[in-house]
Amino acid sequence: MDASQTLLIVYHSLTGGTRQMAEAARAGAAAEPAVSVRLLHAAQAGPDDVLAAQGYLFATPENLAAISGQLKDFFDRCYYPVLDRVNGRPYASLVCAGSDGQNAARQIARIATGWRLKAVAEPLIVCTHAQTPEAILAPKQIGAADLERCRALGEALATGLALGVF
Numbered sequence: 001m002d003a004s005q006t007l008l009i010v011y012h013s014l015t016g017g018t019r020q021m022a023e024a025a026r027a028g029a030a031a032e033p034a035v036s037v038r039l040l041h042a043a044q045a046g047p048d049d050v051l052a053a054q055g056y057l058f059a060t061p062e063n064l065a066a067i068s069g070q071l072k073d074f075f076d077r078c079y080y081p082v083l084d085r086v087n088g089r090p091y092a093s094l095v096c097a098g099s100d101g102q103n104a105a106r107q108i109a110r111i112a113t114g115w116r117l118k119a120v121a122e123p124l125i126v127c128t129h130a131q132t133p134e135a136i137l138a139p140k141q142i143g144a145a146d147l148e149r150c151r152a153l154g155e156a157l158a159t160g161l162a163l164g165v166f
Contacts, residue, residue: 005035005161008053009154012042012060012070017096017128017140022059024147025094025154029057032158042074047081055161056117057154059094062104075111087116090166092157093123094150098136101125120166124153 013019029037060071095101105123126146
C-alpha cells in the first residue's frame, strides 16, 4: 500500500533525550500503514520536506528556557518558503526539559500559529530535572512511561492523518 499521507518529525538532540522521544513517536506512527513517517534531524530538514508532509511533530530540548538553536535554524530556513502553503495542517510538539519546558513549547506554538498550523495535541513535555552543568550535559535516558507517551502521540498523529480527521 502506498502511503498517501506523510508525517514529518523534525528533531534536535544534544544529549539523546529528545532523539529517544522522537524515535518513540516514530515507532508509534509507523504502526499506521497508510502514513509514511519521516524522521529528520533539524539540520537536514528543509522547506521541501515541510511541503511534502501533511502533518508535523517538532521535537526539541529546552535550552535556556527556549527551543534549541538547531530547531530555531530549521524554522528560520523554512518559515518564509512555506508560509501560506501549509495552512491548516496538524502538528504537535515534544520538549525534553530540564525544568518546565513551557517556554520552548510556547515558542513552537507561536511559530506554528504564524504558519497557520493546527495544534492537535497539547505539547508533550518530559522533565529530566537536570539542573547542574554536569546533569544538563550528561547523556539522557528517558524512562519507559515517558517514551510510551511519545509513542502514543506519534500513533495518534498518524491515525488522525490516515483517517482524515485533521
